[in-house]
Each structure stands twice: as structure tokens, then as C-alpha cells.
Amino acid sequence: MIKVVLTKKLDSATKVLFDDADVDLVNVTEGDKEAFHAEMADAEAVLLSTAFQITSEVIENSPKLKVISRTGVGVDNVDVKTASQKGIMVLNTPAANSLSVAEHAVSLIGALSKQFFYYGTELRKGNFNVRRENRCVDLDGKTLGLIGCGQIGRLVSKKCEGAFNMKTIGYDPFITSDIDNIKIMMDIDDVLKQADYISLHLPLNDQTRNMIDAVKLSLLKPTAFILNTSRGGIINEEALATALKEGRIAGAGIDVFSQEPPDADNSLLSAPNIILTPHSAALTNECTKRVAFEAAKGIADYCKGMEPTYIFNKRDIIKLGN
Numbered sequence: 001m002i003k004v005v006l007t008k009k010l011d012s013a014t015k016v017l018f019d020d021a022d023v024d025l026v027n028v029t030e031g032d033k034e035a036f037h038a039e040m041a042d043a044e045a046v047l048l049s050t051a052f053q054i055t056s057e058v059i060e061n062s063p064k065l066k067v068i069s070r071t072g073v074g075v076d077n078v079d080v081k082t083a084s085q086k087g088i089m090v091l092n093t094p095a096a097n098s099l100s101v102a103e104h105a106v107s108l109i110g111a112l113s114k115q116f117f118y119y120g121t122e123l124r125k126g127n128f129n130v131r132r133e134n135r136c137v138d139l140d141g142k143t144l145g146l147i148g149c150g151q152i153g154r155l156v157s158k159k160c161e162g163a164f165n166m167k168t169i170g171y172d173p174f175i176t177s178d179i180d181n182i183k184i185m186m187d188i189d190d191v192l193k194q195a196d197y198i199s200l201h202l203p204l205n206d207q208t209r210n211m212i213d214a215v216k217l218s219l220l221k222p223t224a225f226i227l228n229t230s231r232g233g234i235i236n237e238e239a240l241a242t243a244l245k246e247g248r249i250a251g252a253g254i255d256v257f258s259q260e261p262p263d264a265d266n267s268l269l270s271a272p273n274i275i276l277t278p279h280s281a282a283l284t285n286e287c288t289k290r291v292a293f294e295a296a297k298g299i300a301d302y303c304k305g306m307e308p309t310y311i312f313n314k315r316d317i318i319k320l321g322n
Contacts, residue, residue, distance in 0.1 A: 145195025
């Protein structure tokens with residue numbers, strides 16, 4: 001029997017995936033790290049949410065572990081290098097949350113442009129004359145700048161083009177020619193200098209950590225907005241807060257933080273002209289179900305002797321001869 005640790009409960013439609021497999025499904029309550037470590041000791045597979053970390057220590061203490069399936073695209077809460085060395089498959093769900101994250105990014109663009117939160121707050125204070133401040137801007141014909149032009153970024157571009165007649169420029173180190181009506185720039189600085197809205201769609205790794213620092217932020221137009229719905233740590237939070245407080249950029253929409261939940265003294269919490277959401281872009285009712293289903297399906301395929309569709313570290317496992 002294959003023991004599968006679940007860090008989030010599965011609905012009945014998802015549990016059906018395991019009907020033909022000889023498995024023992026064990027649920028661990030979110031935040032209960034002691035129970036998680038105890039259950040992982042003899043687990044062969046784990047369905048992993050962002051609430052827990054699979055460190056090298058966890059892997060070393062889980063000798064039977066063969067599959068780590070992430071409920072999302074990012075795998076930054078997994079020590080992928082150690083997992084690959086041990087021949088452990090790291091799965092993710094790159095197709096399941098793209099739509100929801102793209103919608104969240106586009107919604108932030110609209111809310112920032114039309115100053116919904118600021119106007120609403122002022123109106124509740126009795127300041128109806130806030131309407132005369134003319135803070136809103138039109139979206140029609142503006143330029144969207146993508147940093148990372150994968151599936152989510154391309155969806156954001158498509159929606160902005162269709163709804164707002166926006167044009168898109170983008171930077172992606174793995175893409176060298178124009179794609180899906182996105183004009184690819186060879187230098188990230190060109191995107192930062194030209195775009196009215198910069199939307200980040202990158203994984204967090206050694207190359208992208210603090211990629212958007214004070215120097216990069218200084219390249220933005222004073223009328224530009226920056227959005228991050230990918231991973232915290234890509235934007236230097238202190239530098240962003242300073243740029244906002246000094247009025248050097250128009251605003252920001254942030255769904256992710258370098259530390260989650262953010263500390264009470266995180267400088268972004270007191271910065272002006274910023275919309276903050278609690279890493280919730282992919283947590284729609286529909287997306288939560290899709291992500292859990294796809295993450296569970298990867299494990300179910302393994303349990304039934306089939307190769308899962310999305311193996312994040314497949315090349316590394318092959319390269320290492322596992």
C-alpha cells in the first residue's frame with residue numbers, strides 16, 4: 001500500500017482518482033508541522049500546498065518518498081536539487097491556475113488605474129470631492145510590459161489586448177522572437193522604460209531574487225504601475241516602498257511577499273498607492289479545485305504505474321541517472 005500525505009483535503013470528485021489504486025490517504029491539518037514531519041517519515045507521496053516546506057532534512061527523514069506533487073506552478077518550497085539527487089519526482093500544476101492568476105493581474109491593473117480603493121476609502125470619510133482629483137487613467141492604447149512570457153503572461157496580454165486595446169512588449173530569457181502579439185525585447189531595461197504597466201510572471205530562484213531592485217525601479221516612468229502575482233522576493237520590497245512613498249512610480253499591485261505572511265512592519269503595508277492581496281490570485285473557488293485535482297492526478301498516475309504529465313525535475317533526474 002502506498003501512503004500519500006495530503007496537506008489539503010480533497011473533495012469527492014478528486015478522491016475518485018485513487019479508486020483503482022492501493023493507497024492510504026492521510027490528511028495533515030494546515031500549519032501542523034509536527035504532524036506533517038511525523039507522517040512524512042514513511043510516506044511515498046505527498047500532495048504539497050504552500051503551507052509546508054520540503055527541505056533537504058525532510059527528504060533525508062523520508063526514505064520512502066518518491067513523489068512530491070505541488071498544488072501550483074512554483075516549487076520554491078521544495079528542495080528540488082536534493083529531491084532530484086534522490087530520484088524523487090517533483091510534480092507541479094502549470095496549467096491549472098493560469099487563468100485565475102491572469103484574471104487577478106488584469107483586475108489589479110483595472111483597480112489601480114481607476115483608483116477604486118482610494119476613492120472608496122475617501123468616499124467613506126465623507127470626501128465626495130475626491131472625484132475632482134482626477135487620479136484615474138484610461139487603459140485604452142496603453143503598453144503592457146511582461147517580465148516572463150509564459151502561459152500566464154500571455155493570457156494577461158490577451159485579456160488586456162481584447163478588453164483595453166493595449167499592446168504588449170515583453171522580456172523572457174527563453175524567448176527570442178515575437179510571440180502571440182507580444183513584441184519581445186532583448187533587454188529587460190527596455191520593457192521597464194517603455195511600459196505603462198509591468199507585470200511579473202517569473203519563478204523565484206537565484207537569478208530572479210531581488211531582480212527588480214532600486215536601480216530597475218528607477219527606470220520606470222513616473223506614471224507606471226508594477227504588478228507581482230508570481231513570487232515574493234523578485235521585487236525588493238524596501239526599494240518598492242521607497243519608490244511609492246517618494247512618488248517615483250504611480251502605484252503597485254502585490255499578491256506575493258518575500259515572507260508570508262508578511263511581518264507587521266513590512267514597509268509595503270504602509271506604502272501609498274498600492275493594492276495588496278494575500279497570495280490569493282490562484283485561490284478562486286474554481287481554481288482551488290482544479291489545482292488540487294491536477295496535483296492529485298499526478299500522484300494517482302504514479303500509484304497506477306503511469307508517468308505523471310508534469311514532472312518539474314524530469315531532466316535533472318534523467319541527467320543524474322535516477
